[in-house]
Amino acid sequence: MAEEQATPIINVADVQLKDNGNGKEFVAKVGRLGPMIGSSAIGCTMVAVPPGKRAWPFHRHHVIDEMFVMLSGSGEYRVGDRTLPIKQGDVIAAPAGGEAHQIINSGTEELRYLALSTKPEVDVVDYPDADTFGVVAGVKRGDFNSATFKYMGRQAPIDPADYWK
Secondary structure, three states: OOOOOOOOOOOHHHOOOOEEOOOOOEEEEEEEEEHHOOOEEEEEEEEOOOOEEEEEOOOOOOOOOOOEEEEOOOEEEEEEEEEEEEEEEEEEEEOOOOOOEEEOOOOOOOEEEEEEEEEOOOEEEEEEOOEEEEEEEOEEEOOOOOEEEEEEEEEOOOHHHHHHH
């Protein structure tokens, strides 16, 4: 039996969204479009964030480049030590190794955007607000849940002598 082939076109209105977040300050509905249309090198996720919430913690990828296209609603883009207003039609870049970033729905309506990204098999992400970091390796199809290695930890000063232990 032949494997079902992805269609190269999907309308954003047809993307089924699933709950994501911790149910408190991080609340969103997400749907991965990339796999649905057969994209293997560029990821694309639809994100819908309710008023007063954010989809993910303040973070910085060290390998993955991200780009966000605001489809509807308004909010704020926290980047480094700045907070900038965002609205429908804005396009935002978050290059690998750049400043930490976060999208916040500070508006009164749902904020919807497309999150596009490169899809390497390895990434390192740091979370400045929590002073933590995560490492993933063996990622398949841009899905961090598929990683064969995952680690979250607290950042600490490096003692050069510990390297050789």
